[in-house]
Amino acid sequence: MTELIISNLAASVEDKKILKDVSITIRGGEIHALMGPNGAGKSTLGNVLIGHPNYVINGGSILLDGVDITHKTPEERARAGLFLAFQSPVSIPGVKLSSFLRSAYNQLHPNEKLTISQFYDKLKTHMKNVGLDESFISRSVNDGFSGGERKRIEILQMVMLRPKIVILDEIDSGLDVDALKLVASEIKDYYSEQVGFLIITHYQRILKSIDPQFVHVLMDGVVVKNGDRNLALRIEDEGYDWIRA
Template identity: 70%
Template structure:
C-alpha cells in the first residue's frame, strides 16, 4: 500500500451559524496512530464529520488535503475514494437497505476494476463477519435495523475492513462495547495498522488506548488543539481529567 498523508490546515467549521472548529492543524500519515481527546463539547466528533464531508457542517476556513490534493469541499464519496473512512459514533438505521446490497455497492464504487465475482465477495464478507463476531444472518438484514449498540459498532468495523481505507477516523468506537468486543475491535485495528493504515482515534476516555498505544495524542478544547504529545498525556487525563490542561 502506498503511503498516504492527510493534512488538516487551520480548519474552521460551523453548524447552524455556531463556530465549532476554530483552526485545527493536524497531519496524519500511513502507519501512524493518533488519538484525539477532549471533554464533551470540544468539537471532536465535529472534526470527524467535517473530514468526511457531512452536509450539516459548513467549512468556513482552512483546508483538508490528501497527498496534496485539496478535498475540503469534495463530495463524501470522493473522499472515500481518496482513502478516508469514518466509523460513526452513533451509526444510523437505514431501513430497507440490506447490508449485502450496501457493502457490494460501496466496494464496487471504490474498486470497480477488476470486478470481484459475487461469490468471492460474499465469501470475503462472511469471513470478516466471523472475525468481528457478527452472525452471517446479519448479511440479509437492513443496515443497523434492530441492532444493539455493540452490533452497530461491529458493523462499522466490518465496513472498515471490507472497504480497505488508507486513513481511518474512529469516533468513540469503544462506546457501547463490552470488554470482549473491545478486545476484538482492537485486534482488527492492530491488524490494519500493521498494513500501513493511518488512524485517528477520537475518544473521551482512555479505555481503548490501553490496548492500542497511540504514538501521538492531541487534546481538543473549545474547537482548538491545545496540547500535543504521546500516550503519557492520555494516562494523565485518565487520572486527573482535563482541568489541568490550559488553553
C-alpha cells in the same frame, strides 16, 4: 505515501462556530488519538473531514496525498480513501447489509473484480472476526441493531472498504469487554504502513491495545495540546482541568 494534512481548520454548523483552529497531520503507519471534553468538537471534526453536508468550512484546508479535498463531495473523499466510523451509526431500513457493502465496495474499488462468492467469503470471515452472526448479512443496515452491534458493523465496513485514513469516533463506547477485544484485534490486523488512524476516545481502555504515537486534545474547537501516549495517561488520571488552566 498516505498523508492527511489538516491545517488551521475552522467550521460551523447552523451559524454556530464549532471548530476554530485544528491542525493535525496523519501519515500512513501512524496512530493518533483525539481526546477532549464532551462538546469540544471531536465528532464535528470527523464529520467535517468526510464532508458531511450540514457543516460549513470557514477556514483552513484538508489535503489528502497532496490533493486539496477541503471542498470535495463525500463520495470523492471516500474514493480518495477517507473513512469515518460514526459515534452513533444510523440505520438504513430497507437496505440489506450485504447490498450496502457490495455497492460501496464496487464504487470504491471499481477496478477490482471480486466475484460474488469471493465477496461473501471475505464478508463472512470478517463478520466472524468481529463476532457478528452470518444472519446479519440479510438484515437492513443497523435496523434494530444494538449499540454494540452497530459499532461492530462500522469496523466491518472499515475492513471491507479498505480506507487509507480511518477515523474511529468512540468505537469503544457501547462494546462489551469481549467485543472490545475482537474489535481492537480487527483494527490491529488492518493496521499497516499504508493506513493512518485517528482514534477519538475518552478512555485509555482502547488505547491500551491500540497504542497511539500521537495524542491531541481538542477543547472548544481548538487543538490545545499535542503529546504522546503519556498525555492520554495523564488525562485518564487527572482529567482536563490542568490543561484548561
